[in-house]
Amino acid sequence: GLGSLLLGYYDDGGTLHYAGRVGSGLTERDLAALAARLGALATPDSPFADPPRPRDRVITWVRPLTVVEVEFAEWIASGALRQPVFIGVREDRSPESVRRDEPAPSGDAARADRRPPLTNPDKDLFEAGPSGASPVTKAQLATYYDTVASVMLADLAGRPVSVVRCPHGQAAECFFQKHPDPRSFPETLRIFEVPERDGPAAYFTVDDADGLRALVQLGVVEIHAWNSRADSPETPDRIVFDLDPGPGIEWADVLDAAHLLRDALAGLGLGAFAKTTGGHGLHVVTPIAPTHDHDAARSLAHALVDRVVEAEPSRFTGRMAKAARAGKIFIDYLRNAHGATAIAAYSTRARPGAPVAVPVSWEELASGLDPLAFDTVSVPLRLALAHGVSPWPGYEDARVTLGPELFAAVGAPAP
16 A cells, blocks of 8 residues: 655755655565554645655655655756665654755765664564564664664663674574673674672663664664663662563463552552563563662562562462462562663564563553564554653653662661
């Protein structure tokens, strides 16, 4: 249903000019995602000051709210692009900022496209998913991260990260990496040091869309983030509870557990926000003021989990041992230790079909949401249909300082 995109750019006076069509480079996945995104923006009138003539084609006009990136050979006399090729959607650019790009001077140092390169872009990084989802290539994963970069980096940027790397694809041998090699890591990934018992240790952050693309080039299929930031690594600004279902536990049981934990946190005056994990578990995230160290945050989380387990020992466990988890939900508080991580929002997971961890609202959870429905195709559509509305309204307003009364309320030692 979608054959090509009509392109345009703004002049300094705010007038939108037509710049030709692009159809090359659009995959079936791109076409499906764009059709859903643009269908919601349909309008009867052309937004161009100099619209093209329909000729024998049917043109569906849409509001000019979607920014895409294309490569092209040159501008022709009519003011259109010659040989444009679609690269991807750019969530990090506002439509009004798009201007006519002129050719850059020759030479590698002056290339217009300075993004980190992708080698073997057609390599499959993920196998086909169980629900019929297609394999995901390195280029498709890079396009996905370009699309979600603005919302993903709003929380991820500036946090120390660890990654799961699968250079030969998710189905092959993978490894977990938290310390970068300064000799081989690209400059787009910022490396810094954190004092530890055995001396300073090197970590890295992802600060921009180029950093996400660099991770794809490294074969990264999962991105995990600290609960603190690089400029203050010892003082977390959130607490994460990981609801990990044992054998015999249904998704409905996980939802019940999440609501119980939300109510327990509310009783302490703390906020609670839910995030799928790309599997059958769920994270409940509590924003806090970065005033205490990781030990204090973990102590508070541990004590609260103990209270929940004491109240419902047949449903929950705070023990990691697999033998203790059959028929129960393990509430993992250990993700709040120094150096511990949780899967980053909008990161893929190293599983067939490239499932994605996604922030969700409590209303969505109540409606019977499928946690495995989020992938690199459905998540961009979800963001487009949300029109910038966050699934976590009030997150910053819920951030509180952990006072001594909170520690006393759950029986944790005051820091």
